[in-house]
Amino acid sequence: GDQVEQSPSALSLHEGTGSALRCNFTTTMRAVQWFQQNSRGSLINLFYLASGTKENGRLKSTFNSKESYSTLHIRDAQLEDSGTYFCAAGSNTGYQNFYFGKGTSLTVIP
Template sequence: GDQVEQSPSALSLHEGTDSALRCNFTTTMRSVQWFRQNSRGSLISLFYLASGTKENGRLKSAFDSKERRYSTLHIRDAQLEDSGTYFCAAHDTNAYKVIFGKGTHLHVLP
């Protein structure tokens, strides 16, 4: 099975609403990084967490510090420009690489 399970796979919401994306890991991970991929393919880093929570404007992310087996990304007051595909990438404890989730395609509607 997949080591990183990301949900939901797709999400449509109206401007001004809130949403939450989640990644579950089948094993303990060292850290997690969240990205948004735009239509050109560029992966823009949103957060990198080794523990706890981080916030940047309308975005907030958390990484379960105890079990290190899940992470969340919250989007508050969604805007049209938030549309895109969001990926979590977990840093494998035993290898020098990250394992990506399959992405959440977010569509913000006016």
């Protein structure tokens, strides 16, 4: 079965509003990354967390390894935030086998 369950699969937000994306893990993960995939297909690094919370501008991410989940909060959404967001979680250090969620397709509406 899937080791990373990402939700929601799709999300529409009006400009200026916010929401949260979530990833649940079925096994113990040591680190999580969040990416935004743009229209070209490039993966933009948003966050890498081994624990706790990080914030960058309008984005904030939390990783709780004990409760096996991670969240990505987007506030004050802008049109350029549209794209597909992926979480990826790794269970090992050194060699990293990151398991990707199925992605959240975010559309920001003017």
